[in-house]
Amino acid sequence: MPIQILDSLTALPAQAWDALLPEAQPFLRHAFLASLEESGSVGGRSGWRPAHRLLIDAQGVLLAALPAYCKSHSYGEYVFDHGWADACRRAGIAYYPKLLGAVPFSPVRGPRLLGLPKAAGALLDELVAGLADEGLSGVHINFTDPLADSLLHGRAGWLERLGCQFHWHNRGYRDFQDFLDSLASRKRKQLRKEREQVAGQGIEFDWRAGHQLSEAEWDFVYACYANTYHVRGQLPYLTRSFFSLLAERMPESIRVVLALQGSRPVAMAFSLVDGETFYGRYWGCLAEFDRLHFETCFYQGMDYAIAYGLRRFDAGAQGEHKLIRGFEPSITRSWHYLSHPGLRTAVAQFLDEERDGIRAYAEEAQELLPYRQA
Incomplete structure (x- = not known):
């Protein structure tokens, strides 16, 4: 089944999109994403062109979806790849446009690959296969949930990146x-x-x-x-x-x-x-x-x-000042598929080292929490 590209969520009934959501988190709801589009916060000259991916069967039933944007820059993502883009510019490799699966301007973990796992996996495979035809350098999926992590882990060509946020637990x-x-x-x-x-x-x-x-x-x-x-x-x-x-x-x-x-x-x-x-x-x-x-x-x-x-207070990205106020380190994940083989190899080596550093940082931060020792 070929992927359909949707340039505006208003063209899709809210109930069809929301029926794919596995939880009540507000950021993936049709109302939230459509409000970004209709308000002009994305689209136009923002560098965030809506390009949502849909997998629809022969009967017109929506099986899987990825909230996605064609990006001409890397601002507003909170997973920082400016260094990768700069390296491409120096090497004469086109890094933009790229495809980003994310909630714009919201570094919050949650569902990204919507739908049952088999359908979401099929969407991923079709998505990667069509990158060259669309002139995209790669696909990036930010702040994923465990379902997306399980689908992407070990999948050919996909690179895992770790980050660290601070969340408070009630x-x-x-x-x-x-x-x-x-x-x-x-x-x-x-x-x-x-x-x-x-x-x-x-x-x-x-x-x-x-x-x-x-x-x-x-x-x-x-x-x-x-x-x-x-x-x-x-x-x-x-x-x-x-x-x-x-x-x-x-x-x-x-x-x-x-x-x-x-x-x-x-x-x-x-x-x-x-x-x-x-x-x-x-x-x-x-x-x-x-x-x-x-x-x-x-x-x-x-x-x-x-x-x-x-039960939980997610106060967003960054902020070691949250640590001394009881916010605990929490590992986040993003996934990156880069079409250029040389770039993919270089980034893979960088991410191997970065992951070790992120894990060490989170462990050190855990030791600095202000809670009384048992």
């Missing part, structure tokens, strides 16, 4: 103090002092679900989000309309906490939730306040996870 804590009690004394005092510093500046917090924010409040959320890019001289990935579209289509998954000084909002953190995980995504402030970032992005999310019985 071990049935009664409240934040119960979590603090699990820490070594010095770290417990540090976290308590940070929270007291924020409270001492007269800052309080107001939690909202997606349907509880007005358009004016969404304007504020977006201004904060965009400011985190502007201060670094960059343009934000997401457009303003993305937030309104998402609030309209999946408000039950959205959580926004507003930091208020008096009645004036000064900062925000935007997150998504499912049945067991709190996903911290975006934060921003319009003025500087001591320790406000830690409180808004981490401690407020931990409070929320405890209060609502969520």
Whole structure:
């Protein structure tokens, strides 16, 4: 069965796409990905051209899918291959365009190869076979779940890459103090002092679900989000309309906490939730306040996870500063198929060494966690 390429999810009924999802995670839902497209956050001149791969049988039944984008750069991926692209440029090898299976701008693990394993495997094989005809240098699938890992492991030509994030786990804590009690004394005092510093500046917090924010409040959320890019001289990935579209289509998954000084909002953190995980995504402030970032992005999310019985807090990529706040190292995986044999050999050697380094880094980080020793 040949693969079909879909340049807009709006051409596919939401129920057909969502029926392939094995879990309730919000990032792969038709509503989320279609909102990225319709808001102009992907497509156009963004360098993210939607090119979703579908495997459909003779009766028109969707059997498998890969959310995919034709990329003309490597920004917004959080699995960094700029060095590979630079090496190709120096050697006269075309690295772009490439095909990326991922959730744009979201370094969160989850399903990528949607559908039953046999159908997803068939999609992979057809996908690789058609790269040359499409002028693509390779395929990259980022932040995979165990199902995709099992399909890709040992598959001819595919290279495994490891990464490390930091996630917080709710071990049935009664409240934040119960979590603090699990820490070594010095770290417990540090976290308590940070929270007291924020409270001492007269800052309080107001939690909202997606349907509880007005358009004016969404304007504020977006201004904060965009400011985190502007201060670094960059343009934000997401457009303003993305937030309104998402609030309209999946408000039950959205959580926004507003930091208020008096009645004036000064900062925000935007997150998504499912049945067991709190996903911290975006934060921003319009003025500087001591320790406000830690409180808004981490401690407020931990409070929320405890209060609502969520088991895990995924706060996104990078951030060793999360380690001393109880976020534990977690290995992530991505997979890469590179058509050029010389490039594939060189990257394979690099990844062999990098994997050893990532595992050693995660083991070292585990030793630095602030929890009391048993």
